[in-house]
Amino acid sequence: MSQTAYQAVVATFTRIYRYEHLGSLAGWDQAAMMPSKGNDARGAAMAELGVLIHNTLTDPALAELIKGAEAEDLSAAEQASLREIKRQWEHANLLPASLVEAKTLVGSHCSHEWRTQRQNNDWQGFLANFREVVRLSREEAQLLAKETGLSPYESLLNKYEPGMSCAELDRIFGDVKSWLPGLIRQAMEKQATEQVIAATGPFAVEKQRALGLDVMALLGFDFEGGRLDVSNHPFCGGVPEDVRITTRYREDDFMQSMMGIVHETGHARYEQSLPRETVALPVGRARSMGIHESQSLSFEMQLGRNPAFLALISPLVKKHLGDQPAFEAANLAKMYTRVHPDFIRVDADELTYPAHVILRYEIERALIDGEIEADDVPALWDEKMQAYLGVDTKGNFKNGCLQDIHWTDGAFGYFPSYTLGAMYAAQYFATIRKQQPDLDERIAAGDLAPIFNWLNANIWSQASQWETGELVRRATGEPLNPAHFRKHLEQRYLA
Amino acid sequence: MSQTAYQAVVATFTRIYRYEHLGSLAGWDQAAMMPSKGNDARGAAMAELGVLIHNTLTDPALAELIKGAEAEDLSAAEQASLREIKRQWEHANLLPASLVEAKTLVGSHCSHEWRTQRQNNDWQGFLANFREVVRLSREEAQLLAKETGLSPYESLLNKYEPGMSCAELDRIFGDVKSWLPGLIRQAMEKQATEQVIAATGPFAVEKQRALGLDVMALLGFDFEGGRLDVSNHPFCGGVPEDVRITTRYREDDFMQSMMGIVHETGHARYEQSLPRETVALPVGRARSMGIHESQSLSFEMQLGRNPAFLALISPLVKKHLGDQPAFEAANLAKMYTRVHPDFIRVDADELTYPAHVILRYEIERALIDGEIEADDVPALWDEKMQAYLGVDTKGNFKNGCLQDIHWTDGAFGYFPSYTLGAMYAAQYFATIRKQQPDLDERIAAGDLAPIFNWLNANIWSQASQWETGELVRRATGEPLNPAHFRKHLEQRYLA
Numbered sequence: 002m003s004q005t006a007y008q009a010v011v012a013t014f015t016r017i018y019r020y021e022h023l024g025s026l027a028g029w030d031q032a033a034m035m036p037s038k039g040n041d042a043r044g045a046a047m048a049e050l051g052v053l054i055h056n057t058l059t060d061p062a063l064a065e066l067i068k069g070a071e072a073e074d075l076s077a078a079e080q081a082s083l084r085e086i087k088r089q090w091e092h093a094n095l096l097p098a099s100l101v102e103a104k105t106l107v108g109s110h111c112s113h114e115w116r117t118q119r120q121n122n123d124w125q126g127f128l129a130n131f132r133e134v135v136r137l138s139r140e141e142a143q144l145l146a147k148e149t150g151l152s153p154y155e156s157l158l159n160k161y162e163p164g165m166s167c168a169e170l171d172r173i174f175g176d177v178k179s180w181l182p183g184l185i186r187q188a189m190e191k192q193a194t195e196q197v198i199a200a201t202g203p204f205a206v207e208k209q210r211a212l213g214l215d216v217m218a219l220l221g222f223d224f225e226g227g228r229l230d231v232s233n234h235p236f237c238g239g240v241p242e243d244v245r246i247t248t249r250y251r252e253d254d255f256m257q258s259m260m261g262i263v264h265e266t267g268h269a270r271y272e273q274s275l276p277r278e279t280v281a282l283p284v285g286r287a288r289s290m291g292i293h294e295s296q297s298l299s300f301e302m303q304l305g306r307n308p309a310f311l312a313l314i315s316p317l318v319k320k321h322l323g324d325q326p327a328f329e330a331a332n333l334a335k336m337y338t339r340v341h342p343d344f345i346r347v348d349a350d351e352l353t354y355p356a357h358v359i360l361r362y363e364i365e366r367a368l369i370d371g372e373i374e375a376d377d378v379p380a381l382w383d384e385k386m387q388a389y390l391g392v393d394t395k396g397n398f399k400n401g402c403l404q405d406i407h408w409t410d411g412a413f414g415y416f417p418s419y420t421l422g423a424m425y426a427a428q429y430f431a432t433i434r435k436q437q438p439d440l441d442e443r444i445a446a447g448d449l450a451p452i453f454n455w456l457n458a459n460i461w462s463q464a465s466q467w468e469t470g471e472l473v474r475r476a477t478g479e480p481l482n483p484a485h486f487r488k489h490l491e492q493r494y495l496a
Numbered sequence: 497m498s499q500t501a502y503q504a505v506v507a508t509f510t511r512i513y514r515y516e517h518l519g520s521l522a523g524w525d526q527a528a529m530m531p532s533k534g535n536d537a538r539g540a541a542m543a544e545l546g547v548l549i550h551n552t553l554t555d556p557a558l559a560e561l562i563k564g565a566e567a568e569d570l571s572a573a574e575q576a577s578l579r580e581i582k583r584q585w586e587h588a589n590l591l592p593a594s595l596v597e598a599k600t601l602v603g604s605h606c607s608h609e610w611r612t613q614r615q616n617n618d619w620q621g622f623l624a625n626f627r628e629v630v631r632l633s634r635e636e637a638q639l640l641a642k643e644t645g646l647s648p649y650e651s652l653l654n655k656y657e658p659g660m661s662c663a664e665l666d667r668i669f670g671d672v673k674s675w676l677p678g679l680i681r682q683a684m685e686k687q688a689t690e691q692v693i694a695a696t697g698p699f700a701v702e703k704q705r706a707l708g709l710d711v712m713a714l715l716g717f718d719f720e721g722g723r724l725d726v727s728n729h730p731f732c733g734g735v736p737e738d739v740r741i742t743t744r745y746r747e748d749d750f751m752q753s754m755m756g757i758v759h760e761t762g763h764a765r766y767e768q769s770l771p772r773e774t775v776a777l778p779v780g781r782a783r784s785m786g787i788h789e790s791q792s793l794s795f796e797m798q799l800g801r802n803p804a805f806l807a808l809i810s811p812l813v814k815k816h817l818g819d820q821p822a823f824e825a826a827n828l829a830k831m832y833t834r835v836h837p838d839f840i841r842v843d844a845d846e847l848t849y850p851a852h853v854i855l856r857y858e859i860e861r862a863l864i865d866g867e868i869e870a871d872d873v874p875a876l877w878d879e880k881m882q883a884y885l886g887v888d889t890k891g892n893f894k895n896g897c898l899q900d901i902h903w904t905d906g907a908f909g910y911f912p913s914y915t916l917g918a919m920y921a922a923q924y925f926a927t928i929r930k931q932q933p934d935l936d937e938r939i940a941a942g943d944l945a946p947i948f949n950w951l952n953a954n955i956w957s958q959a960s961q962w963e964t965g966e967l968v969r970r971a972t973g974e975p976l977n978p979a980h981f982r983k984h985l986e987q988r989y990l991a
Contacts (some may be wrong), residue, residue, distance in 0.1 A: 022541035023518040026525060034529075038721035039738025046517035053548070226533035243534025 006069030007079060011282065013066070014086055017057055018281040022240050024050045029238040029245045033230040055101070058093035078284075078466070085283035085465050088163060095148050096141060104137040108410030115409040124379060124398040131408070132375045135368060138411040142369050154369040157414030161290040162421060164469050167366065169481075170417055173424070174359045176483045182389060184487075185352055188340045188494035197335045200327035203252040212255070212321035213248060213262040216314060220266045220300065221453055222246075223273050235261045237268035237297075241280050244269045255322055256336060260305055267300030268293060270453070274461035285464045288472055290415065292460065294422025295429065302351050302423060303430040303489070304452060308334035309444035338493060342390035344400035352494055355423065356389040361405070361416040369413050378402050425473060427486040429456070432477045501564030502574060506777065508561070509581055512552055513776040517735050519545045524733040524740045528725040550596070553588035573779075573961070580778035580960050583658060590643050591636060599632045603905030610904040619874060619893040626903070627870045630863060633906040637864050649864040652909030656785040657916060659964050662861065664976075665912055668919070669854045671978045677884060679982075680847055683835045683989035692830045695822035698747040707750070707816035708743060708757040711809060715761045715795065716948055717741075718768050730756045732763035732792075736775050739764040750817055751831060755800055762795030763788060765948070769956035780959045783967055785910065787955065789917025790924065797846050797918060798925040798984070799947060803829035804939040833988060837885035839895035847989055850918065851884040856900070856911040864908050873897050920968060922981040924951070927972045 004012075024047060031043050057063070067090060070083055111130035118127040138157070145156035155167050213229060227244035239245035246265035250258045271287055279285030287293045304310050312330035319328045326332065340350050346357035364381055367373045373381065379394075382402040386392045394401035407415050434440050437451045444452075459476035466472075473481055499507075522542050530538060552558070562585060565578055606625035613622040633652070640651035650662050708724060722739035734740035741760035743753045766782055774780025782788045799805050807825035814823045821827065835845050841852040859876055862868045868876065874889075877897040881887045889896035902910050929935050932946045939947075954971035961967075968976055 016544055019537075019541040019544035022537055023522055023545060027518055027521055030521060030525065034723065036720050036722060036738060038718070039735070042514075042517060042735055042737035046514040049511060049514035050518060223533070225531050227531060228529065240534070240537055242537035243531060 005073055006066045007073050007075060007083065010063070010066050010070050010083070010086060013057065013063055014089075014283065015281040017054055020050060020054050020057070024054075025238055025240050029247075032232040032234070032236065032238070033245070033247050055093060055098070058090055059098075063090070064094070081466050082279065082282055082284040085286075089283050091148075092160065095145055097144075100137065100140060100144070104134075104141060104411055107133045107137055112406060112409040115403070115406070119399055119403045122397070122399040122403070124403065127398075127403060128375060134409065134411045135375045138413050139369055139371065141411075142413075152370065154366045154414065157369060158417065159414070161415050161418050162469065163289055165291070165417070165421070170362065173481065173483050174362060174417075174420070177355055177420070177486070178359060178389075180487055181352075181355060184490060184494065185340060185342065185356075185390070188352055191495065192340060195335060197339065198327045198329075198332050200255065200322075200336070201325060202254065204255040204322050206250040206252065208321045209250050209255050209258050212259060212317060215317050215321070216259065216262055217266050219314065219317075219447075220263065220270065220449070222266050222269055226273050227269055229262070235265055237265045237272065239272075241272045241275045241277075241286075244272045255318075259318075260301055260337065263305040264297045264301040267297035270300075270456075271296040271461055274457055275464050276462055279464060283465060288460075288463070288465050288467075289469050290418035291421035291425060292469060292472065294418050295425035296422075296456070296460065298423045299426040299429055299452070299456065303426050304444070304449070306334075306337045306351060306493075307441065307444060309441040311337060312445050313447055340494065342392055344386075344392060344394065344397070345404055351423075352490060353390055355420045358416050358420040360385040360389060361407075364402075365408065365413045365416065421481070424481060424483055424486040427489040428473070428477050428479075428482060429459070430489065431485040500568055501561045502568050502570060502578065505558070505561045505565050505578070505581060508552065508558055509584075509778065510776040512549055515545060515549050515552070519549075520733055520735050524742075527727040527729070527731065527733070528740070528742050550588060550593070553585055554593075558585070559589070576961050577774065577777055577779040580781075584778050586643075587655065590640055592639075595632065595635060595639070599629075599636060599906055602628045602632055607901060607904040610898070610901070614894055614898045617892070617894040617898070619898065622893075622898060623870060629904065629906045630870045633908050634864055634866065636906075637908075647865065649861045649909065652864060653912065654909075656910050656913050657964065658784055660786070660912070660916070665857065668976065668978050669857060669912075669915070672850055672915075672981070673854060673884075675982055676847075676850060679985060679989065680835060680837065680851075680885070683847055686990065687835055690830060692834065693822045693824075693827050695750065695817075695831070696820060697749065699750040699817050701745040701747065703816045704745050704750050704753050707754060707812060710812050710816070711754065711757055712761050714809070714812075714942075715758065715765065715944070717761050717764055721768050722764055724757065730760055732760045732767065734767075736767045736770045736781075737772075739767045750813075754813075755796055755832065758800040759792045759796040762792035765795075765951075766791040766956055769952055770959050771957055774959060778960060783955075783958070783960050783962075784964050785913035786916035786920060787964060787967065789913050790920035791917075791951070791955065793918045794921040794924060794947070794951065798921050799939070799944070801829075801832045801846060801988075802936065802939060804936040806832060807940050808942055835989065837887055839881075839887060839889065839892070840899055846918075847985060848885055850915045853911050853915040855880040855884060856902075859897075860903065860908045860911065916976070919976060919978055919981040922984040923968070923972050923974075923977060924954070925984070926980040 027043060027047050027050070031040070031047075035043060067083075067087060075083060107130070111127075111134050114130055115127060117123075139153065142153035142156050145151070145159075146153045149156050149159070151159060152167060155165075158165055158167070158170075210229070217229060218224070226242060227239065227246065230245065230247050231249060232247035233249060235246075235248045237244065237246045246262070246269050248258045248261045248265065271293060275285055275287070308330065311333040315328055315330040315333055318333065319325075322328065327336070338351070340352045342353050342356075343349065346354065346361075349357055360382070363385065364373070364378060367381075368375070368378070379398060379402050383394045386394050386401070407413075430440075433452060433455045436455070437443065440451060443449075460472070463472055463475075467475065470480060473479075519542060522538060522545070526535070526538050526542075562578075562582060570578060602625070606622075606629050609625055610622060612618075634648065637648035637651050640646070641648045644651050644654070646654060647662060650660075653660055653662070653665075705724070712724060713719070721737060722734065722741065725740065725742050726744060727742035728744060730741075730743045732739065732741045741757070741764050743756045743760065745753045766788060770780055770782065803825065806828040810823055810825040810828055813828065814820075817823065822831070833846070835847045837848045837851075838844065841849065841856075844852055855877070858880065859868070859873060862876075863870070863873070874893060874897050878889045881889045881896070902908075925935075928947060928950045931950070932938065935946060938944075955967070958967055958970075962970060965975060968974075
C-alpha cells in the first residue's frame with residue numbers, strides 16, 4: 002500500500018519532532034546542568050540542529066507533498082492537522098535563509114553584550130546593537146506582512162499568538178487602561194492600613210525544594226514524566242513526554258520559588274496532558290504562547306494566590322519552613338496579593354503587571370511599524386511608566402528599558418501573551434465558578450479536581466485542534482472578554 | 497577560494513560531531529536524569545539521530561569527497577586525520593543497512609528481555625533470542641572479514657581495538673594464563689593470615705558524594721568542563737568539552753562508589769585533555785577502547801589502589817565518613833587489594849579480573865568463528881570458571897554466563913579491551929617509575945603531577961594521531977608487553 006501525501010507529510014513532521022526533542026533537551030541541560038566550558042560546543046550543536054530542521058522544512062519536496070496533501074480527501078482532524086503543519090511550514094519558508102541567519106547572529110550578539118550593558122546601565126552601548134536588531138526585525142515583519150496581509154507588527158505578534166490582531170489588542174488593552182490605574186490606587190489605599198507579618202528567614206534551599214515538590218504533587222504534576230531542577234531564569238522545558246521545570250532559590254525569600262513552581266507547574270500540566278496520539282504533530286502541541294501563559298496563570302494567579310489555596314498549603318509551608326505567624330493562611334494571602342508599583346516586570350504583583358505589558362506592547366508596536374526609532378525608547382518608557390505606574394525611570398536604563406531579554410534578540414510581539422494569558426485564565430475561572438459555585442470551599446478542602454478536569458477537557462486535551470478564538474469560545478461560551486479579568490481583580494483587591 | 501575535498505570531508509565530519517554531541521547528551525540524560533515515562537520518546541529521538549548520522553556517512557557524495565581527498569597533497573597530520581575518518585566511514589559503509597537494522601532490533605529485544613531472564617536464571621528463554629544475536633553477529637563478522645582480510649572475530653575486535661590480532665591476543669593472554677592461577681593462589685595464601693578491619697556504615701550518600709568530589713578535584717577533574725551524577729551503571733559520557741561521569745551509591749559500602757569515581761575520572765581526564773583543535777574529528781578523539789580503559793585503570797589500579805595514594809586520601813575519607821580504624825592508610829590498602837575469586841566480573845578484584853576477561857574472550861571468539869554454538873556457552877563457561885578461578889557455576893546462569901550485558905546486543909569483541917587496558921596501564925607506570933624512581937613518595941606527598949604530565953604528553957595529547965601499537969611504542973619504548981602487568985601484580989600482591 003503506497004503512502005498518501007498527507008502520510009508522508011506526517012512522517013516528515015514526526016521526524017522533525019524527534020529532532021526537536023534533542024534540541025529541547027539540549028536547551029534544558031544548558032540552563033539547568035551544563036558547566037560553563039561546555040557552552041561553545043553546545044551552541045554549535047544546537048545551531049547545527051537548527052540548520053537541519055530549517056533544511057527539512059524548506060526542502061522543495063516537502064512543499065510538493067503539502068500541496069499534494071491539500072488536494073487529498075482528508076478528515077476534519079486531518080485538515081486541522083494540515084492547517085497547523087502549514088503554519089509551521091510557512092513560518093520557515095516565508096523568510097530568506099540569509100535574513101534568518103543575520104537576525105540570529107545580530108540577536109545573539111546583542112543578547113550577549115546586553116548582559117554586561119544592563120549591569121553597567123549602558124544604554125548607548127546597547128543602542129548600537131539594538132538598532133541592528135530593530136532594523137532586521139522590521140525587515141522580517143515587512144516580509145511576513147507582505148505574505149500574510151497583516152500589519153508588520155501583527156505579523157510578529159502572530160508568531161506567538163496566531164489570529165490576534167492589533168485592533169483586538171487595542172480594544173482589550175484600551176479597556177484595561179481605562180480602569181487599571183484607578184484600581185491600583187484604590188487597592189493601595191485599602192492595603193495602606195493592612196498589617197502584614199513578614200516571614201523570618203533564612204529558608205534553606207533543600208527545605209524550599211521539598212516544599213516545592215509537595216506543592217507540585219498537590220497540583221498533579223506527574224513525576225514519572227518530568228523533573229524539577231534549578232536555573233537562573235525559571236522555565237518549563239523538555240518535551241510533553243518528559244517535562245522539565247526549573248526554579249531558583251533565595252535563602253532570604255521563599256515566596257518567589259514557591260509561587261514560581263506553582264506557575265511552571267501550570268505550564269507543565271498543559272504539556273503533560275496533551276493528547277499522546279498527536280503529540281508529534283503541530284496540531285497536538287500547545288495552542289499558543291497566550292494559551293500557554295493562561296495555564297501558568299490559572300495555576301499561579303487564579304488558583305495559587307487565591308486565599309483558599311493558600312489556606313490549603315499553609316500547613317505544608319509550616320511543615321517544611323517551620324511554624325511562624327507569617328505562615329498563617331490569612332497572612333500568606335496578604336503577602337501574595339501585596340500591590341506595589343515598581344520598576345521590574347518579572348517582580349511585579351498581579352495588579353501592576355498588566356501595565357508593564359501594555360507599555361511594552363505600545364512601544365514595540367510603534368518601533369516595528371516605524372513610528373518611532375530605537376533611540377526614542379527610553380523617553381517613551383519613562384513617560385509611560387510615569388503615566389501608568391507613577392514610577393520615575395529617567396536615566397535608570399538598567400531597571401527601565403534594559404530590564405528584559407525579549408527585545409535583545411528581536412522577540413518583538415511576545416509581550417502581549419502574558420496579559421492575554423492572565424485574561425484567558427480569569428475567563429476560564431469565571432466559567433468554572435458558574436459550574437461550581439462552591440469552588441473556594443472545594444479548593445480549601447483540597448479538592449482541585451473541578452479545576453483540573455475543566456482545564457483538561459477544555460484546553461489540555463484540545464491541543465491545537467481549534468484556532469485560539471474558537472478554543473476560547475468553545476471553552477467559555479464567548480470570545481476573550483476583559484471584563485472577567487477586571488471583575489477578578491476587583492474582587493481580589495477591593496472586596 | 498574554493499574548498500578542497502579534504503576540507504569538505506572535514507566539514508561533514510564536524511557536522512557529524514555536532515550531531516553526536518546531541519546523542520551523547522541524550523544518552524547521559526537517559527541514564528542519569530530522565531524519568532521513566534520519557535523513555536519511548538527518547539528512544540525514538542535517539543534512533544532518528546542514528547539514522548541521520550548513518551545517512552550522512554553513507555551519502556555517495558561523501559564517498560566521492562573521500563576519494564578526492566586521498567588524491568590531494570595532504571600534510572602528515574591531514575593524512576592521519578583522513579586515515580581515522582576512513583576508519584569511521586568504512587565501518588558505516590561496509591554493512592548493508594538491512595543488517596544493521598536487524599541487528600539493532602534483535603539486540604535491543606534480547607537486551608530488554610535479558611534483564612528479566614537474568615533475574616529468573618532463565619537460560620532457555622534467553623537462548624531463543626541469543627541464537628539470533630549470534631547469527632546476525634556472525635553475519636556481520638563475515639561481511640567485515642571479507643572486506644578487511646581479518647578473521648571474523650578479529651573484524652569485530654577491531655571495532656573496539658583497531659590493529660589488534662587474535663595471534664597477539666593469544667600470545668598475551670596465553671602468557672597471563674601461564675602465571676595468573678599460581679599468582680592468585682599465592683596471594684590468597686599470603687592474605688589468609690592478614691587482619692583487615694571492616695568499615696562500619698551506614699555511609700550517607702551526600703557524604704560519599706562529597707568525598708567523591710574531593711577525590712575528583714585531587715585527580716585534576718575540571719569541574720568547569722564536567723559533572724558528577726548518579727546512574728545505575730557507572731559510566732563516563734558527555735563530550736570532551738563537557739564530560740559527564742556517574743557513580744552509584746550504597747549506604748552500606750563506600751568502597752565501590754569511591755573507587756568507581758577514581759576509575760571514571762581516569763576516563764574523564766583523557767576526554768577533557770584531548771587537543772581542542774581536532775576534537776571534532778576522528779583523529780582528535782580517544783584512540784581505542786583498550787587505550788580508554790588504560791586511562792581509567794591507570795587511575796583506579798596503578799594509582800588508586802596504590803598504598804601511597806590510599807595514604808594520601810585516608811584523611812579525606814576520615815573527614816567525610818568519620819574517623820574509624822578501617823580508614824587508616826594501611827587498612828584501606830588491604831581493603832582495596834583483597835583477592836577473592838568469585839562469580840561476578842564487575843565486582844572482581846584486580847588479580848582475578850583478567851581471568852574473567854580471558855574466559856569471555858575464548859568463548860566469544862569460538863562463538864563468532866563458528867567453533868561452538870550458542871547452546872554450548874554454559875558448559876564451557878563452567879569449565880573455564882572451574883579451571884581459572886575454581887568457581888562452580890553449574891546451573892547458576894544468573895551469576896554465570898547471563899551476568900554481562902555485552903553479548904545481549906551483540907557487542908562481541910569488546911571484552912579484551914578491559915585487560916588490554918590494565919596491561920597498557922602497567923606498562924605506562926613502569927615507564928613513569930623509570931623516569932621518577934621516587935614516584936610513591938611523590939604520590940603520598942600529594943604530588944601527582946609526574947603521572948598527569950606523562951599521561952598528557954604521551955596519551956591524552958596524542959589522541960588518535962598514531963595507530964595503537966605506535967602510540968604505545970612511542971610512549972613506553974616497546975610494544976605491549978604483559979611482563980609489566982605481571983611484575984606489577986607480583987609486587988603488589990606478593991611483596
